[in-house]
Amino acid sequence: VSTQSTGNPDSYDELYYEVLRQYAVFDSLNETAxxxxxxxxxxKDLCRELLSSLHNIRALVNHFAPKIEAWSKxxxxxxxxxxxxxxxxxxxxxxxxxxxxxxxxxxxxxxEFPREQQFYTNLVRGICGEIRNGTxxxxxxxxxxxxxxxxxxxx
Numbered sequence: 001v002s003t004q005s006t007g008n009p010d011s012y013d014e015l016y017y018e019v020l021r022q023y024a025v026f027d028s029l030n031e032t033a034x035x036x037x038x039x040x041x042x043x044k045d046l047c048r049e050l051l052s053s054l055h056n057i058r059a060l061v062n063h064f065a066p067k068i069e070a071w072s073k074x075x076x077x078x079x080x081x082x083x084x085x086x087x088x089x090x091x092x093x094x095x096x097x098x099x100x101x102x103x104x105x106x107x108x109x110x111x112e113f114p115r116e117q118q119f120y121t122n123l124v125r126g127i128c129g130e131i132r133n134g135t136x137x138x139x140x141x142x143x144x145x146x147x148x149x150x151x152x153x154x155x
Contacts, residue, residue: 016060017082020068020092023061030054056098064089064094 019026030051037047068088072080080088 011087013089016064017086019057019060019135020064020085020089023065026057026061030058053101056101059098060096063113064092 033047033050033054036043037051041047064145068080068085071084072078077084
């Protein structure tokens with residue numbers, strides 16, 4: 001996510017807020033990867049790669065969580081509101097240190113299979129049409145399943 005690509009300087013704030021809100025998911029994923037990387041499993045290399053990818057997420061949580069906790073104690077509030085968390089995030093960027101990940105300087109271009117291209121074209125046209133008409137976006141369970149099941153796309 002970049003502020004240039006989204007046009008919204010709050011994108012990082014919102015992303016970091018969601019990472020902090022869902023920290024337990026990332027902790028669990030990290031613990032699972034640690035277990036498998038230390039067992040001598042044939043997934044050892046993949047787990048180490050995952051652990052490397054989780055480094056910045058863990059850095060975010062380890063950086064902001066104590067600041068949120070300190071703010072909560074100072075203000076005698078057990079659970080800060082989302083707006084308050086966002087303000088804590090915004091005011092504490094200066095001391096955040098993230099790791100530059102390898103391979104970010106090279107991006108492989110994604111090319112759809114012909115059937116995928118038609119599927120996504122129809123999906124986007126349908127969504128845009130419903131939004132222009134002011135209707136509520138509704139997706140049938142069949143379409144939702146088709147969209148979320150990668151094996152059906154491109155068959």
